[in-house]
Amino acid sequence: xxxxxAPRESWGTRIGLIFAAAGxxxxxxxxxxxPGQAATHGGGAFMIPYVVSLLLxxxxxxxxxxxxxRLGGRWGHGTIPGIFDRMTGxxxxxxxxxxxxxxxxxxxxIYYAYIEAWCLAYSWFSLKGTYVxxxxxxxxxxxxxxxxxxxxxxxxxxxxxGVALLFFLVTLVLNVWILYRGISGGIELLAKxxxxxxxxxxxxxGVRVLTLGTIxxxxxxxxxxxxxxxxxxxxxxxxxxxxxxxxxxxxxxGFGSLEVFGSYLKEHDDIALTGLTTASVNEFVEVIFGSMIxxxxxxxxxxxxxxxxxxxxxxxxxxxxxxxxxxRGIGGVHLFGSLWFLLLFFxxxxxxxxxxxxxxxxxxxxxxxxxASSAGIVGAFWLLGxxxxxxxxxxxxxxxxxxxSGTIGLVVFAIFEIVIFAWIWGIDRGWxxxxxxxxxxxxxxxxxxxxxxxxPLLVVIFVTWFMGAILSDSLVPRxxxxxxIEGRAEIHGSFSHHAPGEGDPxxxxxxRVEEHLRQVIDDAGHDLRGWxxxxxxxxxxxxISGFAGDPALLERVRPAELQRWLQLQHLSWEPPPGEPAHxxxxxxxxEGRYRKTAIWITRVTMLAFLFTFxxxxxxxxxxxxxxxxxxxx
Amino acid sequence: xTVGAVIFMGLTWAGVLGLTGFxxxxxLVPEKKGRRRGGGRKG
Numbered sequence: 001x002x003x004x005x006a007p008r009e010s011w012g013t014r015i016g017l018i019f020a021a022a023g024x025x026x027x028x029x030x031x032x033x034x035p036g037q038a039a040t041h042g043g044g045a046f047m048i049p050y051v052v053s054l055l056l057x058x059x060x061x062x063x064x065x066x067x068x069x070r071l072g073g074r075w076g077h078g079t080i081p082g083i084f085d086r087m088t089g090x091x092x093x094x095x096x097x098x099x100x101x102x103x104x105x106x107x108x109x110i111y112y113a114y115i116e117a118w119c120l121a122y123s124w125f126s127l128k129g130t131y132v133x134x135x136x137x138x139x140x141x142x143x144x145x146x147x148x149x150x151x152x153x154x155x156x157x158x159x160x161x162g163v164a165l166l167f168f169l170v171t172l173v174l175n176v177w178i179l180y181r182g183i184s185g186g187i188e189l190l191a192k193x194x195x196x197x198x199x200x201x202x203x204x205x206g207v208r209v210l211t212l213g214t215i216x217x218x219x220x221x222x223x224x225x226x227x228x229x230x231x232x233x234x235x236x237x238x239x240x241x242x243x244x245x246x247x248x249x250x251x252x253x254g255f256g257s258l259e260v261f262g263s264y265l266k267e268h269d270d271i272a273l274t275g276l277t278t279a280s281v282n283e284f285v286e287v288i289f290g291s292m293i294x295x296x297x298x299x300x301x302x303x304x305x306x307x308x309x310x311x312x313x314x315x316x317x318x319x320x321x322x323x324x325x326x327x328r329g330i331g332g333v334h335l336f337g338s339l340w341f342l343l344l345f346f347x348x349x350x351x352x353x354x355x356x357x358x359x360x361x362x363x364x365x366x367x368x369x370x371x372a373s374s375a376g377i378v379g380a381f382w383l384l385g386x387x388x389x390x391x392x393x394x395x396x397x398x399x400x401x402x403x404x405s406g407t408i409g410l411v412v413f414a415i416f417e418i419v420i421f422a423w424i425w426g427i428d429r430g431w432x433x434x435x436x437x438x439x440x441x442x443x444x445x446x447x448x449x450x451x452x453x454x455x456p457l458l459v460v461i462f463v464t465w466f467m468g469a470i471l472s473d474s475l476v477p478r479x480x481x482x483x484x485i486e487g488r489a490e491i492h493g494s495f496s497h498h499a500p501g502e503g504d505p506x507x508x509x510x511x512r513v514e515e516h517l518r519q520v521i522d523d524a525g526h527d528l529r530g531w532x533x534x535x536x537x538x539x540x541x542x543x544i545s546g547f548a549g550d551p552a553l554l555e556r557v558r559p560a561e562l563q564r565w566l567q568l569q570h571l572s573w574e575p576p577p578g579e580p581a582h583x584x585x586x587x588x589x590x591e592g593r594y595r596k597t598a599i600w601i602t603r604v605t606m607l608a609f610l611f612t613f614x615x616x617x618x619x620x621x622x623x624x625x626x627x628x629x630x631x632x633x
Numbered sequence: 634x635t636v637g638a639v640i641f642m643g644l645t646w647a648g649v650l651g652l653t654g655f656x657x658x659x660x661l662v663p664e665k666k667g668r669r670r671g672g673g674r675k676g
Binding site for chain 1: 654
């Protein structure tokens with residue numbers, strides 16, 4: 001006897017759906033990644049490839065996702081395996097290709113929730129003033145973040161990753177609770193509260209930054225740095241690729257979440273305007289607030305000449321190191337720091353629940369599980385998958401997951417989706433479906449773009465990213481080298497270090513020293529630690545006077561080599577303002593991390609998810625076939 | 634700020650604000666579908 005599936009949930013209001021979809025798209029990247037990318041890829045001129053990418057595959061994929069989702073909902077499928085199966089007329093490979101659209105969101109939310117947890121934790125630290133420090137104690141925010149995540153070899157501010165783990169568990173419970181509450185009572189309600197709050201926080205912080213005046217530079221200098229067009233950058237392929245990547249990530253294309261959202265709509269509910277509105281709210285937060293807060297604030301506080309270094313340090317460095325330092329410097333950490341990190345938390349929270357709903361929907365629609373059971377399974381998977389992310393973070397587990405699921409996997413999924421939509425299902429049928437009940441008419445030129453331009457562009461992006469990883473040798477887990485200053489919290493003044501980059505005359509020498517250190521760790525097959533007694537003088541290179549540590553390290557690495565390594569990184573220390581230059585004796589903790597085991601554990605974890613969902617899909621379709629055969633008999 | 638920066642920032646912000654405004658206007662003030670046939674509302 002066949003069981004009729006439970007009635008599918010639905011959205012309460014249209015504005016709730018739009019807020020939920022916008023919450024899905026608006027994430028940490030809008031406020032941190034976009035300004036960093038724009039600032040380092042041609043400033044104002046970056047907007048030309050950005051808008052071109054939006055038109056050539058951002059908006060087309062957005063409409064495709066909504067169309068595919070609403071179509072699936074009509075067939076009782078909210079997730080990709082079932083939708084691809086129907087769209088291809090039951091081709092066996094299609095549902096297994098669709099498994100990517102369930103496994104990758106699962107992997108994505110696992111590590112994204114950890115980043116979300118950092119934001120929640122930092123909001124709490126801001127409220128408590130944990131990183132403010134006092135006259136006696138300095139809080140080095142880069143070290144603070146590294147120690148919080150267990151990345152640093154020292155323990156000045158945190159004794160381990162307990163605090164990070166605690167905030168992760170809180171974040172996980174919050175996410176699972178929202179998913180358990182369902183579409184209108186959970187995700188939609190959260191979006192109706194979080195999106196207005198997010199916009200309000202953006203506005204308060206934006207006004208605060210714009211009224212900072214001039215410290216080392218002015219706000220206008222910061223805006224000028226971000227927007228002044230460098231047209232020569234347009235000749236650089238990397239700039240076009242960076243813009244395409246930004247559009248891809250910012251619109252949350254390839255996660256399968258928009259499809260799930262669309263599946264809860266009725267056949268004649270609009271999707272054309274809803275898709276465009278989702279994109280426009282995302283762009284509003286990204287282009288206006290994203291360019292108004294972090295980079296101008298950095299220019300004012302650090303001086304415009306230091307902005308390129310800050311912008312190129314990466315998304316998390318801007319958000320978790322530079323911004324707290326600025327907020328600490330200008331005053332009002334308790335209020336503005338809390339708001340900044342709550343803003344990032346809400347941006348991430350609305351995204352993670354949206355993407356988590358993909359797995360929920362798969363379990364509810366396809367496996368026919370109740371909402372409570374589905375939420376329980378998602379929570380259990382989440383917790384299991386989080387072990388490598390949290391405990392192997394220092395070996396690069398999170399970056400590994402981000403590369404495979406949050407970068408390569410998304411493009412692969414998007415390629416399957418556009419090809420099935422435009423070529424197998426058929427662009428004419430797809431276009432007609434998009435316009436069913438539409439409140440706007442999508443300009444006709446998007447139709448040939450969806451068929452002829454978007455698919456090859458996605459292939460180019462995939463090949464470039466994948467080849468880039470192969471050519472840069474980043475798929476082979478090499479050991480990583482780290483050092484930290486023991487007792488950093490008690491030492492006044494500021495430390496800095498800067499490794500030579502490509503093109504630097506010292507680069508080859510630096511590479512040679514690092515290569516030897518890595519070889520020693522590779523040969524040992526496990527982590528190696530050492531402690532160096534070092535003298536640092538503001539006017540002289542560092543000098544090592546003592547060296548202790550693991551026998552394998554002492555045997556094969558000479559102190560002079562580590563001294564050279566630190567010198568090539570230009571490790572220096574400046575006493576606090578007003579204090580005369582003098583020497584400082586410090587103990588430096590060195591750690592060489594053997595990453596192979598951790599990276600393979602992470603890869604196996606991701607494959608296990610892919611295999612599990614694949615196996616579930618196989619079992620579900622087999623059961624359905626048996627039921628159909630039983631019904632026919 | 635340079636003229637180029639002002640132009641690029643102005644155009645981008647205006648474009649985004651315009652698009653968002655248009656979308657919300659269409660969402661919040663929806664046209665009635667399939668009710669009117671020929672002519673406008675009379676009287």
